[in-house]
Amino acid sequence: MKTNKKVLICYIAASFILFAAALQPAAAQTYKIGLSLAITGPTSDAGVPYSKGVEDYFKYANDMKLLGDDKLDCMIKDDAYKTDVTKRNFEEFLDQGIELYLNYSTGSTLGLKKDFEEEKIPTLPASFHAGNLDDSNYIFLPIVSYSGQLIGLAEYVTKMHQGETPKVAMFIHPSAFGRGPVEDLKKAVEAGLNIEIVEVVEHGKDLDNTAMLKRLSSKGVQYVFCHTVQSPVATMLKDAQRLDVAASKFGENGKMTFLGIHYTGGNDLIALAGDASENFFWTTSYTLTSEDTDGARIQLEMAKKYGRDDKIANSHNYTNGIMVAQIAVEAIRRTKAKGKKIVRENLYEELNAMNGMNAFYPVTTVGPVTYSKTDRQGVDTLQLYKVKNGVFRSTGSTFTSEYYKKIQ
Amino acid sequence: MSYFLQLVVSGIVVGSIYALSALGFVLIYKSSRVINLAHGQIIASGCFITYALNVWVGIPIYLAFVLSLIITFFLAMGVERLFLRRLIGEPIISVIMVTIGLMSILDGIIYLTPFGAENFSFPEFLPTTPIMMGDVSISWTQLVGVIITALLIGGFSWFFKKTTIGIAKRAVADDQLAAMSIGVSVPKVFGLAWATAGLTAAAAGGIIGNITGLNFDTLHAVGITVFPVVILGGLDSILGAVVAGIIMGLIQQFAGGYLDGNWGLNSTAEVLPYIILLIILLIKPHGLFGTHEIERV
Numbered sequence: 001m002k003t004n005k006k007v008l009i010c011y012i013a014a015s016f017i018l019f020a021a022a023l024q025p026a027a028a029q030t031y032k033i034g035l036s037l038a039i040t041g042p043t044s045d046a047g048v049p050y051s052k053g054v055e056d057y058f059k060y061a062n063d064m065k066l067l068g069d070d071k072l073d074c075m076i077k078d079d080a081y082k083t084d085v086t087k088r089n090f091e092e093f094l095d096q097g098i099e100l101y102l103n104y105s106t107g108s109t110l111g112l113k114k115d116f117e118e119e120k121i122p123t124l125p126a127s128f129h130a131g132n133l134d135d136s137n138y139i140f141l142p143i144v145s146y147s148g149q150l151i152g153l154a155e156y157v158t159k160m161h162q163g164e165t166p167k168v169a170m171f172i173h174p175s176a177f178g179r180g181p182v183e184d185l186k187k188a189v190e191a192g193l194n195i196e197i198v199e200v201v202e203h204g205k206d207l208d209n210t211a212m213l214k215r216l217s218s219k220g221v222q223y224v225f226c227h228t229v230q231s232p233v234a235t236m237l238k239d240a241q242r243l244d245v246a247a248s249k250f251g252e253n254g255k256m257t258f259l260g261i262h263y264t265g266g267n268d269l270i271a272l273a274g275d276a277s278e279n280f281f282w283t284t285s286y287t288l289t290s291e292d293t294d295g296a297r298i299q300l301e302m303a304k305k306y307g308r309d310d311k312i313a314n315s316h317n318y319t320n321g322i323m324v325a326q327i328a329v330e331a332i333r334r335t336k337a338k339g340k341k342i343v344r345e346n347l348y349e350e351l352n353a354m355n356g357m358n359a360f361y362p363v364t365t366v367g368p369v370t371y372s373k374t375d376r377q378g379v380d381t382l383q384l385y386k387v388k389n390g391v392f393r394s395t396g397s398t399f400t401s402e403y404y405k406k407i408q
Numbered sequence: 409m410s411y412f413l414q415l416v417v418s419g420i421v422v423g424s425i426y427a428l429s430a431l432g433f434v435l436i437y438k439s440s441r442v443i444n445l446a447h448g449q450i451i452a453s454g455c456f457i458t459y460a461l462n463v464w465v466g467i468p469i470y471l472a473f474v475l476s477l478i479i480t481f482f483l484a485m486g487v488e489r490l491f492l493r494r495l496i497g498e499p500i501i502s503v504i505m506v507t508i509g510l511m512s513i514l515d516g517i518i519y520l521t522p523f524g525a526e527n528f529s530f531p532e533f534l535p536t537t538p539i540m541m542g543d544v545s546i547s548w549t550q551l552v553g554v555i556i557t558a559l560l561i562g563g564f565s566w567f568f569k570k571t572t573i574g575i576a577k578r579a580v581a582d583d584q585l586a587a588m589s590i591g592v593s594v595p596k597v598f599g600l601a602w603a604t605a606g607l608t609a610a611a612a613g614g615i616i617g618n619i620t621g622l623n624f625d626t627l628h629a630v631g632i633t634v635f636p637v638v639i640l641g642g643l644d645s646i647l648g649a650v651v652a653g654i655i656m657g658l659i660q661q662f663a664g665g666y667l668d669g670n671w672g673l674n675s676t677a678e679v680l681p682y683i684i685l686l687i688i689l690l691i692k693p694h695g696l697f698g699t700h701e702i703e704r705v
Contacts, residue, residue: 040519042625048525174675199669204678205629207425207619208550210418211664211677214411219669230527231623238619242538242547268527272621275536311526 028069031332031342033058034077034093037104037126041080043229045268046317047104050126051076053321054102056306061329067336072329074102083108087115094119099344100328106132106177109139122331122348124324128262129180133376140351140371142324143285143379144401146177147184149261150225151193152382152401153283154185157223157259158194161251168195169221171236173228174202181227181261188403195223203232209239216256217245226260233264233280234272241276248279250386257281266316270390277387281395285365285379286323289314290391295364319364326362327351327369327378334358366398410543415661417541421550423657424557425619429612429634430641430649431561432605438581438644439601441500442492445507447609448631449514454480454610455617455627456523459530469533473614477607484606488599496595518624528622553615560611561650564604568646577601581644636685642698651696656681 035054038047058074061067075093079085086108093101098121103109106127116123116138123139125132130145144152157166170185172178182200189195198221201212213236216224226233237258240246247255258280260269265282273280287295299322303313312318331350332342340346351371354360359368367381380400385392429451436444444450457479461472491510495503518524534548568574579587580597588594613627620626637656641648664677694700 040515040524044519044525045527045623045625174678200674201668202675204675205626205633206677207616207630208418208422208661211415211661212668214414215665215669218411231621231626234529235620238547241536242545244538244545271529272527272623274529274532 030071030073032098033074033100034098035102036077036079036086036089038081039078043081049312049315049318050321052312053318054325056302057322057325060302083111100347121344122351141377144377147181148401148404149283150181150185151188151404153259154195165194165196166223167198167221168223169198169216170200171224171226172202178228187407191406193403209236213240213243213245224256224258226264229263230269230272237273237276267314280387282385283382285382286316286319287364288392298363323362323364330360413544415665417544417546419658419661423654424554426634426637426656427650427653428557429630430637431608433638434649435605436601439577440598442503446511446514448628449511450606450609451613451630452624452627455613458614459622476610480606480610481603485599485603488602493595524624530618549618636681640685640695642695644699645697648697
């Protein structure tokens with residue numbers, strides 16, 4: 001009899017607790033995200049503003065309650081551009097219970113690709129290497145790949161070039177990052193893109209590019225496509241200016257026009273090359289703070305709010321970091337709006353559904369972010385910029401690469 | 409012909425800068441038989457100090473450059489006093505390990521400053537129009553670099569041959585025990601070797617920074633890039649550093665000018681110096697002008 005009474009009391013108490021819990025508003029959640037990148041070591045000049053962009057946007061999302069009372073906790077760790085350190089950081093993040101991961105370099109993204117697959121964790125890298133997507137389902141490039149950017153640039157050249165088939169040289173970083181888009185550009189040429197690739201130059205730690213520039217000039221090269229970091233491009237532009245081989249306007253006869261994709265350009269290039277950067281053409285999918293756009297205004301306000309200096313505030317890699325964080329926040333927001341739990345699987349589904357009417361329009365890019373199971377390159381649209389009076393200015397309207405679609 | 413001449417001029421320019429950068433290695437090795445693996449970081453530090461004095465403090469560039477030489481002179485002397493002096497008499501490998509540690513410490517300090525992760529450029533202080541010699545061009549920056557290199561190398565050669573301290577340094581390099589027995593202060597000589605190496609590193613940093621812009625990765629990598637120059641010239645020879653620097657500069661330019669892009673070759677300018685280095689070392693293991701020590705056992 002006594003036992004029955006005890007059971008009844010327990011039952012009533014449990015029911016009361018459950019009822020009270022149901023009446024309570026859901027407790028605020030904290031969602032963990034990890035970012036491993038080069039804050040020191042090679043490419044830290046891009047990594048530092050990138051990390052600040054990520055950090056600031058997550059702070060902004062928390063401060064503006066973009067996810068209601070829920071909070072984002074983004075853990076940022078330096079990997080000094082070393083893949084083994086990135087792997088260690090990633091494993092530590094997993095132990096901390098991250099639901100989404102932000103990676104950085106091409107080498108580490110390729111190196112950890114299998115880990116992302118095994119863990120089934122959506123990953124957004126700062127590397128736009130097309131090879132990141134091969135045999136992978138969980139890597140989402142924020143913008144079109146280096147290959148897409150380079151082929152887009154080549155299409156622009158074929159459209160604007162006057163005369164016979166334009167002769168092109170490629171000036172690339174001696175690494176997986178640099179070599180990534182070379183084969184794709186060659187495939188585009190085989191598919192009918194009307195350019196002649198005269199030479200692919202893998203640069204070294206050059207103090208003087210005279211030999212290379214003279215050689216390219218003697219081979220009749222008219223356009224040099226750069227895919228590396230800013231410092232070697234700056235040295236080359238200075239040498240080209242000295243040797244009087246740099247075109248003063250697009251496609252100038254007998255001279256070379258220099259063009260580059262995402263990581264070659266930005267204010268750092270102007271800082272390093274000075275006057276020699278004039279008439280350098282550069283393409284990316286981001287808006288720039290040198291242009292009067294909503295994205296630029298919001299970026300500058302955010303930088304001011306979180307006490308960033310002018311250099312960070314105006315860096316395109318700060319924009320880059322903000323944009324990646326925007327995608328992460330948007331995926332979480334949409335998952336939450338559907339009443340689903342914020343777990344890797346649901347975030348993965350939500351990212352793949354980001355297309356058509358559900359495309360995401362961040363203000364800091366020149367086009368929408370679209371993902372699906374067969375397309376994991378976010379913004380496909382590109383904008384061409386040109387250095388004019390020491391500032392990058394947009395030239396022409398936005399475009400997408402036709403040949404890149406053909407070779408995929 | 410102008411193509412060939414342009415490559416020669418560029419090779420000599422680059423080679424001179426290599427020679428100046430290599431000089432720091434030689435000065436330290438010559439007196440203490442130590443290879444300073446943190447030399448690239450000292451080159452970068454010298455460059456950053458010049459920039460900071462010029463742009464942030466507002467000191468005219470030439471004065472900033474001279475001040476940076478003086479500051480780096482004393483900094484390097486301090487480093488030697490703090491970390492290396494107590495290792496006199498210890499195995500050389502221990503001292504080299506300390507220089508690796510020093511490299512990490514300097515990296516860490518530089519990453520704490522804006523120079524670690526930002527790019528800068530010296531304000532233009534020389535004419536941007538190049539000097540033309542027929543069809544051959546040389547920029548003012550390069551010319552000034554070559555002149556400074558020539559002055560410093562000439563100055564150090566004279567210093568070692570004609571001054572008491574210079575002769576003392578050579579005596580220490582030849583035989584520390586014998587030098588001590590005639591009253592030469594070996595610790596002081598070591599300190600001075602580090603200090604003068606710091607001075608030349610700052611000079612090289614200023615010149616390279618003017619050419620490439622101020623990027624930490626690019627600047628400290630010079631320390632490794634010039635290592636084949638030091639080995640080729642003979643670790644303890646100033647003349648060797650100059651000759652090897654110019655040989656390397658010329659090889660790089662000719663490889664870039666005549667080999668790269670032809671017959672499917674690429675980046676030979678990066679590889680060829682090492683191949684030639686290996687061949688020369690097979691014939692002359694002590695480098696072109698290095699001291700050939702005979703040990704009797």
